[in-house]
Every structure is written in C-alpha cells, then in structure tokens.
Amino acid sequence: MFHSIMGLYHFQFIQNALLSGIFIAVACAVVGYFLIGGGYTFAGHALPNIGFAGAAGAVLLGIKPVYGLFAMTILAGAAMSAGGREVRERDVSIGVVMSFALGLGLMFLSLYGGYGERVYSILFGTVLGITRNNVIFTGFMGLGAVCLVLFLFRPLLFVMFDPIAAEAKGVPVGLLTMVFLVVVAVTVSLAVQVVGALLVFTMLVGPGATASRLTHRPCRAILLAALLGVAYMFAGITLAGLSGDWPVSFFIATISFLVYMPVRIFFRGKAGRAPVSCRDIQGHMQRCFLNSREECKKRAAQC
Template sequence: MLYNPEWMTVLQTSFVQRAFIAGILISIAAAAVGYFVITRKSTFATHALAHIGLPGATGAVLLGIPVLWGMGLFAIGGALVIGALGKRASDREVATGSVLAFATALGLYFSNLSSGAAKQMQSILFGSVLTITEDQLIIFALFDVILVALLLIIFRPLLFSSLDENVARAKGLPVTLLGIIFMVMMGSVITVAVPAVGTLLIFALVITPADTAMMITRSPLRAIIATFVICLVSIWGGLLLSTIFDMPPSFVIVTISVVIWLVTKAIAAIRK
C-alpha cells in the first residue's frame, strides 16, 4: 500500500469524476433491488445471474457483437427461466443451480474457443469503474429512471408477495408474474452494472448494504434509502481511499461495505 502524493490531482481527472457519478447510479440500482433480494431470499439467484451473463459476454466476442447485448440476453434469459421454474422460494434454489451450472459450462466452452473471449471473462469478473465512459453513464441513468418507475408501479404487490408469498397467493396476487418481473429487473441491473464494477463487486453491493440496512430499520422505504446511502458511502469511500493509497478500487469498496456490515451486525448482537 503506497501513499500517492498526487491524489488530489487524480481526483480532479475526468475518469475519476465519472467513477463518482457512476457510484450514484450504481447505488440507486442496488437500493432498488437489494431490499427485495433479501426479503425474497434470492441472494443465491443474484450471485448466479451475475455469472450466468458470462457466457453471453464471451459468446458475443466470438460472434463479433456488442458484449452488453450478449450478456443481457443471457442474464435476462436466465432470470426468465429461474422466475418461471421457481414458482416458490424452495423451487428457485434448484432452478437457479441448474441454470448456473449450464451457463458456467457454456462460458468455459466459449472462453476455450478464443483468447479474446477468455480476456473478456476476466474483464466481466472484475470490471473497471475507472474506465466507465460518458455513454455508459447516460445508459445507466436512463436505466435507473426506468427501473425506479417500474418499482413504483409494482411496489406494493411485490412487497406483499415478498414478505408472505402464501398469503399473497391466497389473496389472488400474480405471485409468479411478480417473481418473473423482479428476476428480470435483477438481471437488467446486473447487465448494466457489471461492465463497470464486475460480477464479484455487484454481488457485494446488492446484498451487503441491503442486509445492513435491514438491521438498522424495519421500514421497507427507510431500508431502501439506507441501502442507497451505505452503498454510496462504500463506493465513494473506496474510490477516495484507493486514490490516496494507490490500491485497487474494487477491493477497497467491498472491504468498506463488509466492514460496515460487520460493525452493524456486532452492534445488533450486543443490543439483543
């Protein structure tokens, strides 16, 4: 870990400033789905979808089409399959595992066919928030608007079905359809965010801040807002510290997120 005496100058560069803006957009997306990932017990599905998109990315390289298209096709396609097959929480685990196993095998097969596909797999795993472009920021901003608008439309029935699936089903709510819509939302978040932050980082930013927020408050709305704040603090804090001490941003961002989670969990345990 080396101190960077020029860190103030680095912070003023355009690529770092874009990374800070990306942090806001990523935090909005993570907060929008994070609370429901926890309440719906879909953490495994979130982890799986991030990796299900890998064969789409590597396959896109082989076909010479935009990587985002290939990744989106597989991530959203996987979300549809998991949502359709996993009508209940217990069923989703089996469906998720089956789809993940097939996607992983396919991704390895594609990566063996081309060195470019293998390099793309590495890029998707770790991402690079410091290389995000203005065009990507615009796409991400538009996506956030659509995501939040959709969430506002289905918020109440989605919340009801997430908290008590059996009662929601008995009340006549379209639980399966809501599950499919949510899985597509999650797959879309991963598709848009992963090129910037990687599959490993997006999992930590969707799950960890949301779980931390739910230890702080029981209110769904407050938990979503708290998730946004914790996620943003983790990203901005990680970017700042990685600039000052010349460390990989992803490592520092995840570390801050996990430390906040551990401290909150320890405080909650002491208060019991």
C-alpha cells in the same frame, strides 16, 4: 491528503466512475432490499455469473460482450421466476443453471482461443474506464429500474413477503416475480460493467442486508441501503484512486464487509434464519479476493 483527494475528483474518468457508481449503487440497493426479503439472494449471485457466460459467448460470435451480458441475464432472470416458491427448491435449480452457464462460458473462452481481455473486464469491471456515454446509459437504465420498482412497491413487497396470501388477494404473483427478476437482471448487467461480475453481489446484498438490520421500516431500510451503497462506492473509488494500483472492487467489498460484520453482531434479529449468513458473504469475499489477486498478478506479468 485532502488536496490529493480533491485533486482526484478533477479527473474526468474519476468523475465518470463516481457518477455511474452512484446510479448503480442506488439501483442495486433498492433491488437488493426486495431480493433479500424474498429469499432471492442466490439469484443475485447467479445472475452475474450467467451474464459472464453470455459475454463470453458474444465475444466468440464477434459481437459486443455487453449485448451477450444483457441478453443472458434477462433470459435467466425471466426463467428463474418459474423456479418454484420454496427457497431451497429454487436455489437448487438456480445453482444447476448457474454452473451450466459457467461451464458454457469457460468453453466459449477456450474456443475463442486468445486472451479474452474483454471478457475479463466483465469479470472484474472497468470502473476507471467509463465514458460519458456509459454514464448516461447507466443513469437512464438505473433510474428506470428504480422507478419501476417504486411503481410496483406495494404488491412487490407483499409478494416477496407472503406469496400465498398475495395470490389469494388477486396479485399476479408469477408475472410480478418475473418482472422483478428482469429488473434485477438489468441492474446486474449495469453493475457488472463497473464493479465486475464477481463483485455485483456485494453491491446488491451488502447495503440491503446491513440496512435491514438497522431499521424495521421498509422505506427507511431502502433509503439507508441506497445511502450506504453510494457511500461504499464513493469511498471505494476514492481509495482506489489514491492507492493507484489496488482495484476499486476490492475496496468496495472490504468496506461492505467491515460495515456488515459489526452490525450483524450487535443488531441481531431475535428469531429466524438469516437469508444471507456471514458465511455466505465471507466465502464470497474470499473467492473474490483470491480472484482479484490472481488478476493483478496476471496483469503485472503482462507488463
């Protein structure tokens, strides 16, 4: 068993997957902590879906799907910052935009006609098909995102926590929210290429939500979230490599779920409504699981 695991790590494609996985896990965890705190978790769900529409549009236009992915998520992220301060009001407008984007994506796909292999790889990720260049790009961008968030750390925490008091204190709330959501968009676009649009949410919210229940200190929560994310990613890729057929994202999502559930039950916050309820995560997991099963069947049929 041990030897087969170590043997796995000798493969170049597994090394690439692990390396870019680590960068993505860290960036997602750092960004995710603020996303949860500011009540922006729904944006974390919407952005990858909007990115899928962008990728589909790019395929239709005959350009690389990645360009469409980045362009659409960044545009949508910047637009979301104008969506209002009340979580409920904001979520409704994000939801409307997201379903519009999904509709567009579907239309782009049907206009394209052929089987959109490249688009489906955006939906489900291609964790085991990552090149060295991909790793370098992901590392560069991921570290950039983390550095920017660290630079903005204090005002960003203030804005996510209490935008009204922050504004009175002279913090440029609107600008900061926009910059943050663009960083989220970049992180999402990086992660989409590895874990797929449907499972980015797991990496964004899972580790942060779990860590926020285990510690109250912001810095520790972020560090813990990053550690958890890297661990999920490592375990997911290893298990997928060992099993051969089963998708990486399935393992990552399942591990994240299995860790969050007991933490949620045993480390209950005393008061207040949780920004991400168990039901949100469960529903998301179910959808992702069904989708990935269908994808497997489809691939099997092709072979």
